Amino acid sequence: MKITDIRFGMLRVPLKTPFKTALRSVEQVEDVVVMVHTDTGHVGHGSAPATAVITGDTHGSIMAAISGHIVPRLVGQHIANLNHLTQLVQGAIERNTSAKAAVEIALYDLWGQLHGAPLYRLLGGGDPAITTDITISVDYIDKMVSDALAAVDRGFESLKIKVGKDIGLDIERTKAIHAAVGGRALLRLDANQGWTPKQAVFALQALEDAGVKLDLVEQPVKARDLEGMRYVTERVNTPVMADESVFGPREVIELIRMGAADIVNIKLMKSGGISNAVRIADLCSLYGIECMIGCMLESSIGVAAAVHVAVAKADVITRVDLDGPSLCRHDPVASGVRFNDAEIRVTDAPGLGIRGIEDLAAAHDLAA
Ligand SMILES: C[C@H](N)C(=O)N[C@@H](CCC(=O)O)C(=O)O
Ligand SMILES: [Mg+2]
Numbered sequence: 001m002k003i004t005d006i007r008f009g010m011l012r013v014p015l016k017t018p019f020k021t022a023l024r025s026v027e028q029v030e031d032v033v034v035m036v037h038t039d040t041g042h043v044g045h046g047s048a049p050a051t052a053v054i055t056g057d058t059h060g061s062i063m064a065a066i067s068g069h070i071v072p073r074l075v076g077q078h079i080a081n082l083n084h085l086t087q088l089v090q091g092a093i094e095r096n097t098s099a100k101a102a103v104e105i106a107l108y109d110l111w112g113q114l115h116g117a118p119l120y121r122l123l124g125g126g127d128p129a130i131t132t133d134i135t136i137s138v139d140y141i142d143k144m145v146s147d148a149l150a151a152v153d154r155g156f157e158s159l160k161i162k163v164g165k166d167i168g169l170d171i172e173r174t175k176a177i178h179a180a181v182g183g184r185a186l187l188r189l190d191a192n193q194g195w196t197p198k199q200a201v202f203a204l205q206a207l208e209d210a211g212v213k214l215d216l217v218e219q220p221v222k223a224r225d226l227e228g229m230r231y232v233t234e235r236v237n238t239p240v241m242a243d244e245s246v247f248g249p250r251e252v253i254e255l256i257r258m259g260a261a262d263i264v265n266i267k268l269m270k271s272g273g274i275s276n277a278v279r280i281a282d283l284c285s286l287y288g289i290e291c292m293i294g295c296m297l298e299s300s301i302g303v304a305a306a307v308h309v310a311v312a313k314a315d316v317i318t319r320v321d322l323d324g325p326s327l328c329r330h331d332p333v334a335s336g337v338r339f340n341d342a343e344i345r346v347t348d349a350p351g352l353g354i355r356g357i358e359d360l361a362a363a364h365d366l367a368a
Contacts, residue, residue: 001079009033010361013328020137022164022194023053036106045354046105047301048098057098065099086275097272104273105305112351123312128346133158134323158186164194178212190218197228204236219243229260265292285316292319300325304337332358
């Protein structure tokens with residue numbers, strides 16, 4: 001099975017409700033879809049959203065990196081040599097992690113098709129059913145409380161509450177949701193870099209003193225402020241998780257060396273795909289650090305790949321934030337992963353099992 005061509009599409013999916021964080025506000029998923037064609041007629045699918053405020057990647061940069069730097073290295077290569085292919089992808093260009101992730105996802109999809117097995121089995125196997133949390137966007141307190149209650153009614157047992165806009169309000173938001181959902185859901189906070197280290201310690205200690213038990217706080221301070229992350233980690237009882245501070249294995253090593261966080265959030269769009277995601281999980285497992293696997297606001301193609309990693313690395317990936325498809329009004333992708341709100345189940349379909357994608361716009365639309 002040799003690579004002959006790589007083509008692009010664009011997938012736009014409206015959200016049920018606007019997605020709002022300390023960094024951005026969006027109303028639809030917009031993914032570049034990558035299709036890797038082969039001489040046997042098999043097609044591998046991957047995708048990447050443009051989360052410029054986190055990765056620096058835009059739709060244009062994703063396509064330019066793939067067509068200008070990655071495609072020339074891959075055409076003519078055999079899918080059986082997966083490790084070699086991932087090295088070619090990772091070495092093709094600096095950074096551009098979303099572009100690398102989209103291509104790697106498609107290559108792993110083909111690798112699964114080559115071997116006639118779902119990806120998670122080739123990654124080591126596991127229980128093909130996992131449970132995700134869901135994000136509660138940052139908003140007025142009443143809206144966040146009603147969103148939280150609706151999520152619990154839909155069966156979500158973990159809520160990831162977006163904060164980081166205003167320290168006083170953030171404390172009130174969290175207390176109000178805690179009071180409303182009671183013990184019916186585990187609460188996680190994601191400040192998306194919105195606090196200073198001192199504000200983070202103040203807010204978390206205030207919540208701890210008020211009896212609000214949190215499963216974790218995610219990325220309380222600026223991504224590059226590892227000293228600030230350590231400052232918070234050393235002063236609060238709530239476990240601190242690094243998200244924007246860690247992209248690939250090198251940053252994870254630095255984070256562990258510094259004791260700058262308790263938990264690591266792995267995302268394919270930050271790691272540059274599956275090969276480094278697996279490396280991070282193995283690294284964390286060696287050092288006894290737990291991981292979450294998360295997603296950007298993205299479609300079920302990329303999220304399906306993350307699900308396979310979560311299943312295969314469940315020993316160290318103890319938390320799952322793969323709610324992209326649940327936030328969308330509908331899922332245009334028919335794949336081997338069934339997203340049913342909190343419950344996610346993987347079938348035996350080879351690779352990612354993608355059978356069709358509705359409303360996939362042609363590549364020429366991308367320039368518009
Ligand atoms: C969608 C997921 N639950 C999430 O919150 N992901 C990111 C933000 C992604 C984005 O802005 O697209 C996170 O910060 O964890
Ligand atoms: Mg985050």
